[in-house]
Amino acid sequence: MKLCMVGTGYVGLVSGACFAETGQNVVCADVSEEKIAKLQAGEIPIFEHGLDEIVRRNVAEGRLSFTTDVAGAIAESTVVFVAVGTPPRADGGADLSAVDAVAQTVAEHAQREMVLVLKSTVPVGTNARVRRLVADAAHRIHVVSNPEFLKEGDAVSDFLRPDRVVVGCDADDPFARDLMSRLYHPVCLDRDRIVWMDPASAELTKYVSNTMLAMRISFMNEIALLCERVGADIHAVRHGVGADARIGPKFLYAGPGYGGSCFPKDVKALVHTGREHGIELELAATTDRVNARQKGLVFRKLRAAFDDDLRGKRVAVWGVSFKPRTDDIRESAALTLIDALLADGAEVVVHDPEAGENVACRYGDRVQIASDAYEAAKGADALCLLTEWRQYQNPDFDQLKQIMRRPLLMDARNIWSSYGLRRQGFTYEGIGVRGS
Numbered sequence: 449m450k451l452c453m454v455g456t457g458y459v460g461l462v463s464g465a466c467f468a469e470t471g472q473n474v475v476c477a478d479v480s481e482e483k484i485a486k487l488q489a490g491e492i493p494i495f496e497h498g499l500d501e502i503v504r505r506n507v508a509e510g511r512l513s514f515t516t517d518v519a520g521a522i523a524e525s526t527v528v529f530v531a532v533g534t535p536p537r538a539d540g541g542a543d544l545s546a547v548d549a550v551a552q553t554v555a556e557h558a559q560r561e562m563v564l565v566l567k568s569t570v571p572v573g574t575n576a577r578v579r580r581l582v583a584d585a586a587h588r589i590h591v592v593s594n595p596e597f598l599k600e601g602d603a604v605s606d607f608l609r610p611d612r613v614v615v616g617c618d619a620d621d622p623f624a625r626d627l628m629s630r631l632y633h634p635v636c637l638d639r640d641r642i643v644w645m646d647p648a649s650a651e652l653t654k655y656v657s658n659t660m661l662a663m664r665i666s667f668m669n670e671i672a673l674l675c676e677r678v679g680a681d682i683h684a685v686r687h688g689v690g691a692d693a694r695i696g697p698k699f700l701y702a703g704p705g706y707g708g709s710c711f712p713k714d715v716k717a718l719v720h721t722g723r724e725h726g727i728e729l730e731l732a733a734t735t736d737r738v739n740a741r742q743k744g745l746v747f748r749k750l751r752a753a754f755d756d757d758l759r760g761k762r763v764a765v766w767g768v769s770f771k772p773r774t775d776d777i778r779e780s781a782a783l784t785l786i787d788a789l790l791a792d793g794a795e796v797v798v799h800d801p802e803a804g805e806n807v808a809c810r811y812g813d814r815v816q817i818a819s820d821a822y823e824a825a826k827g828a829d830a831l832c833l834l835t836e837w838r839q840y841q842n843p844d845f846d847q848l849k850q851i852m853r854r855p856l857l858m859d860a861r862n863i864w865s866s867y868g869l870r871r872q873g874f875t876y877e878g879i880g881v882r883g884s
């Protein structure tokens with residue numbers, strides 16, 4: 449049996465390589481000639497921990513290949529995964545044009561009875577629409593929803609050891625159920641992690657999960673603002689709240705606002721789906737608004753520190769990726785900060801362990817990219833920590849004190865010690881940290 453992964457981005461490449469790792473014969477297809485050429489030449493176009501090794505191994509052992517011939521790859525497969533992008537439209541809804549294009553190609557080129565698996569994040573009702581698109585194919589196409597929950601930075605281990613695998617599939621469809629069970633069996637050996645449900649519920653589960661997580665972050669970001677006003681400390685509040693077993697400690701960290709290719713677009717898309725069905729999803733809509741406000745916070749703090757005049761000030765930014773261990777800068781809070789700094793006439797110099805190339809693509813020579821973190825901080829009037837890469841956790845503050853023009857630290861991830869740094873003579877600002 450051949451498996452075709454259409455869309456070879458963060459999700460498609462990881463999923464395709466991991467399925468190959470479990471013994472499947474996988475072809476990853478993508479319309480991006482540049483991406484496929486790199487993969488065929490043995491280069492991995494994204495940074496994702498552990499991916500390099502499994503791609504190389506499975507290519508070498510003949511289980512993984514790459515092609516731009518999407519129709520040809522579909523024609524030779526029994527299962528086709530759709531892992532193409534579903535970016536936001538201007539009205540907040542998801543742009544499904546790539547999903548539709550793949551469905552149409554499947555309808556035209558399927559050579560046998562097959563399962564079409566929607567792995568991209570798609571609004572509720574998409575499975576039903578795709579079924580209509582493939583209804584007239586020459587062979588029966590079973591359409592299954594299997595939203596992906598992997599996290600960039602831990603994508604390979606998440607895929608191979610998932611919390612759960614959500615499969616939306618008709619209860620009376622043994623062909624699709626059997627195939628999905630077999631595909632995921634190797635990652636469910638210790639316990640059955642497949643959560644079976646109907647396709648509409650599976651589609652909704654993905655959006656609800658992401659919105660729930662985003663909501664926790666936005667709530668703590670709001671509470672951090674309150675902490676600053678009332679002299680409380682967000683670290684203490686987080687510890688106290690997270691110790692409640694009903695709440696738990698995860699996703700309670702105040703910061704510069706959530707980013708990435710999923711939370712911002714998925715929260716907006718859920719709100720949009722609600723409106724389409726006549727329901728104003730107030731909590732989700734507010735989560736989005738709170739996040740937009742939070743993404744401007746570091747800039748507002750910085751401006752206040754410079755009496756509203758950042759012209760000619762040199763600002764160093766450590767970390768641009770939306771979180772550590774990825775080179776993905778999509779919707780990162782660092783971009784909001786950099787855009788605002790540039791618009792205000794500041795000079796921006798950034799350092800990021802992996803995202804430099806993506807930053808250069810976006811800003812060209814409007815932003816300086818330092819190859820070393822201390823190089824970025826040299827002569828800076830302020831240093832802003834936006835992404836908590838491990839190497840920024842304990843920098844040499846004595847050295848920073850010497851090389852910076854003004855000892856101002858904006859710690860948007862609350863990873864440094866406000867007490868210690870203030871004793872060392874820095875001006876320290878965190879998010880909701882006592883004294884900020």
Ligand SMILES: NC(=O)c1ccc[n+]([C@@H]2O[C@H](COP(=O)([O-])OP(=O)(O)OC[C@H]3O[C@@H](n4cnc5c(N)ncnc54)[C@H](O)[C@@H]3O)[C@@H](O)[C@H]2O)c1
Pocket residue numbers: 454455456457458459460477478479480483518531532533534546547549550567568569570596597598599600709710
């Ligand atoms: N990135 C994540 O962490 C993550 C996690 C879970 C779910 N998702 C969802 O998975 C989907 C893919 O996300 P991603 O981050 O991998 O996106 P991506 O932008 O990294 O990759 C998408 C790929 O699809 C390709 N593509 C677009 N149209 C195509 C077509 N018609 N035929 C073939 N290939 C086509 C693009 O060239 C690109 O390489 C999205 O719906 C996203 O919301 C992403």
